[in-house]
Amino acid sequence: MNKNPKIKRIVIAGVPGSGKTTLSRQLSGIWKVKLIELDALWWNPGWQSTPREEFRGRVDAALPANGEWVVDGNYSRVRDFTWGRAEMLIWLDYALSTCLRQLLGRTLARIWDQQELWAGNRESFQKAFFNRDSIFLFAIKMHKDLKNSYPAALAQPEFSHLKVVRLRSPGETACWLRQAQLPEAKKMGSRVI
Secondary structure (H helix, E strand, O other), X not given: OOOOOOOOEEEEEEOOOOOHHHHHHHHHHHHOOEEEEHHHHHEEHHHEEOOHHHHHHHHHHHOOOOOOEEEEOOOHHHHXXXXXXXXXXXEEOOOHHHHHHHHHHHHHHHHHHOOOXXXXXXXXXXXXXXXXXXXXXXXXXXXXXXXXXXXXXHOOHHHOOOEEEEEOOXXXXXXXXXXHOOOOHHHOOOEOO
């Protein structure tokens, strides 16, 4: 029996602007696995969120226990599905300043291009910068929350099966990604938190 089986199910976690979507798209392409964006399952037209049980049903249906996939997202309300079924969790644990800088560039580009996101939604200058639901305020709050909650959550017995890769800068991620492109890379992993 192979003691180091191929990684088939990965979750990419981090605050907005950390690069979850970029990394998940890269890994999906390199490893030829399905990409699942949790935001696409959460958001409805008009920036309306999906009711909790409906969201859980959407995520459950999207994550076959025996399939191969990369999940982009952090929703704690479906962690039992995402983390519970994953084999690896990649935590993009960057400095807040790095995340905010990347988030600013991404947000301005989306506004300028009027890029359609999930369910026909688009970002706006008003919503991004002058709203109590600002993505920047959310990123600041989430950065602190993840730093405080993730180590304890990852220590729970139900998640002890996860190979955890905690990357602390875009440079570390680029180095890790280069390794991920090697032929045997789907067998790599760690449990250092």
